[in-house]
Amino acid sequence: MDASWIDKFNGLSRLPEDIRADLEAGSQIVSVPAGTQVFAPGQSADNLLLLLDGTVRVQQKSETGREVFLYRVHAGESCVLTTACMLAFEDYSADGIAETDVSAVAIPRTTFDDLVAKSPVFREFVFTAYSRRITDLFTLIDDIVFKRMDVRLASRLLELSDDDGAVHATHAVLATELGTAREVISRTLSEFQRRGWVEQSRGEVRLTGRAALDRLVRSSGAQS
Amino acid sequence: MDASWIDKFNGLSRLPEDIRADLEAGSQIVSVPAGTQVFAPGQSADNLLLLLDGTVRVQQKSETGREVFLYRVHAGESCVLTTACMLAFEDYSADGIAETDVSAVAIPRTTFDDLVAKSPVFREFVFTAYSRRITDLFTLIDDIVFKRMDVRLASRLLELSDDDGAVHATHAVLATELGTAREVISRTLSEFQRRGWVEQSRGEVRLTGRAALDRLVRSSGAQS
DNA sequence: CGCCATTGGTGACCTAGTCACCAAAGTTGT
DNA sequence: ACAACTTTGGTGACTAGGTCACCAATGGCG
Numbered sequence: 294m295d296a297s298w299i300d301k302f303n304g305l306s307r308l309p310e311d312i313r314a315d316l317e318a319g320s321q322i323v324s325v326p327a328g329t330q331v332f333a334p335g336q337s338a339d340n341l342l343l344l345l346d347g348t349v350r351v352q353q354k355s356e357t358g359r360e361v362f363l364y365r366v367h368a369g370e371s372c373v374l375t376t377a378c379m380l381a382f383e384d385y386s387a388d389g390i391a392e393t394d395v396s397a398v399a400i401p402r403t404t405f406d407d408l409v410a411k412s413p414v415f416r417e418f419v420f421t422a423y424s425r426r427i428t429d430l431f432t433l434i435d436d437i438v439f440k441r442m443d444v445r446l447a448s449r450l451l452e453l454s455d456d457d458g459a460v461h462a463t464h465a466v467l468a469t470e471l472g473t474a475r476e477v478i479s480r481t482l483s484e485f486q487r488r489g490w491v492e493q494s495r496g497e498v499r500l501t502g503r504a505a506l507d508r509l510v511r512s513s514g515a516q517s
Numbered sequence: 518m519d520a521s522w523i524d525k526f527n528g529l530s531r532l533p534e535d536i537r538a539d540l541e542a543g544s545q546i547v548s549v550p551a552g553t554q555v556f557a558p559g560q561s562a563d564n565l566l567l568l569l570d571g572t573v574r575v576q577q578k579s580e581t582g583r584e585v586f587l588y589r590v591h592a593g594e595s596c597v598l599t600t601a602c603m604l605a606f607e608d609y610s611a612d613g614i615a616e617t618d619v620s621a622v623a624i625p626r627t628t629f630d631d632l633v634a635k636s637p638v639f640r641e642f643v644f645t646a647y648s649r650r651i652t653d654l655f656t657l658i659d660d661i662v663f664k665r666m667d668v669r670l671a672s673r674l675l676e677l678s679d680d681d682g683a684v685h686a687t688h689a690v691l692a693t694e695l696g697t698a699r700e701v702i703s704r705t706l707s708e709f710q711r712r713g714w715v716e717q718s719r720g721e722v723r724l725t726g727r728a729a730l731d732r733l734v735r736s737s738g739a740q741s
Numbered sequence: 742c743g744c745c746a747t748t749g750g751t752g753a754c755c756t757a758g759t760c761a762c763c764a765a766a767g768t769t770g771t
Numbered sequence: 772a773c774a775a776c777t778t779t780g781g782t783g784a785c786t787a788g789g790t791c792a793c794c795a796a797t798g799g800c801g
Contacts, residue, residue, distance in 0.1 A: 353659055355662070359662075359663060363658070377647050380640065380645075381641065381647070386655055386656075406637065410635075417604060421605035424604075424605035424607050425605075425607075426651075427654075428607075430654045431609075434587070434657065434661065437658065437661055437662065439583060441787075463748060463749085472662045474790070475748090476750085476788095476790080479750060480750085480788090482749095495748065495749080496748075665756080666756080687780085689779075689780090697757075700758080700781085700782085701756095703779095703781060704757095707781080717780090719767075720779075
């Protein structure tokens with residue numbers, strides 16, 4: 294059709310004409326409102342999703358009821374993990390939730406399989422996406438095991454802050470993002486506030502000392 | 518050749534004749550002694566390894582020098598993650614170390630790519646392997662975040678014990694397996710010993726109360 | 742305005758990771 | 772056989788962080 298969505302995806306722009314046509318014909322664009330459960334444990338996906346707009350948070354519920362945040366899928370990325378279970382016919386254990394209104398391209402299993410067979414470029418796109426996700430998980434594990442909470446929180450605040458230096462998230466949300474307890478976030482933020490690095494109000498944290506937060510993050514090796 | 522190695526791999530036994538021939542012709546069997554670094558960060562792999570015998574431990578070094586154990590590849594499994602970086606031309610950050618003498622089938626990039634294109638069965642094999650690894654990583658994260666150390670240690674001891682109910686590993690080794698400190702292992706094992714669940718001697722832990730350990734593991738939801 | 746759900750704060754307590762040691766058991770060289 | 776050294780395991784004191792049981796403040800809403 295018009296300026297194709299395909300060009301929003303780095304690895305796909307090099308696709309030859311015929312494959313592009315197949316891909317466009319064999320897929321469709323879907324939209325879901327914020328808050329929708331995009332995929333859930335026990336329901337095997339049959340579409341690969343490529344995000345055009347919005348973000349999807351992927352997390353895992355533990356038996357104890359708490360949740361760990363695994364990673365966030367941004368526009369221009371794909372929900373590769375759904376692919377894994379799609380092709381392996383395996384259900385998997387993570388939830389995907391639309392954090393914002395989301396629009397995405399849904400590629401059904403048959404189209405996907407077909408393209409993987411036919412196009413080396415598409416194959417590379419898929420495997421690159423995998424590779425990136427997996428290294429993300431590795432660094433997540435590394436962070437959880439070795440990094441201090443204050444460092445991880447500082448880094449996450451910097452990541453989540455908007456242009457005005459504000460983070461719109463409750464302590465509880467930040468806690469699940471980092472896989473910790475709300476109380477820990479409250480205490481750490483109080484400490485940050487005491488040092489003049491942030492100001493707090495209900496449901497919001499304003500960063501008043503980005504530089505200091507940055508220094509804290511840097512002071513302990515590379516960040517996430 | 519003789520009874521093909523292909524039948525050692527569940528997902529591959531259904532391969533049609535011609536593909537089997539391609540696979541055998543385009544790959545070779547390699548052996549490495551215990552302790553060999555099978556792959557390392559910064560060195561991009563150009564073979565997919567399918568393990569015939571032995572085990573490979575995959576771990577990640579952190580900036581701080583400590584190591585996290587990620588997972589173990591057993592005979593009959595493949596080092597899928599090497600694949601990811603192989604096809605994505607990305608280096609990745611984990612070490613692979615042969616824990617025992619290892620023999621494996623090495624499939625070079627060209628053969629691999631060719632087979633993925635040609636054979637749906639091979640594709641499914643690859644994606645299933647991925648899927649399994651990824652869910653493993655998910656449960657690892659879950660365990661790290663939510664499970665108590667004593668439960669994780671008990672579960673690991675049961676896993677590692679040989680037929681005589683003995684685990685041949687130093688406290689330090691157990692510590693890196695679980696991503697914790699040696700002292701924690703020492704203390705937890707002392708407690709297990711006090712309760713009569715294990716007996717210790719240098720470099721060895723004998724399980725004398727499998728049932729009790731099992732109960733501890735079960736008492737807190739499913740295990741790893 | 743008063744009720745109630747959401748959000749944040751706090752102290753007491755426990756688990757686990759860290760640091761700085763030391764002691765016991767093997768190993769090696771002479 | 773013995774001394775020196777390395778590897779392995781043990782311990783106490785301390786800190787970080789997770790848990791529990793609360794309560795207080797805020798803001799939405801009838």
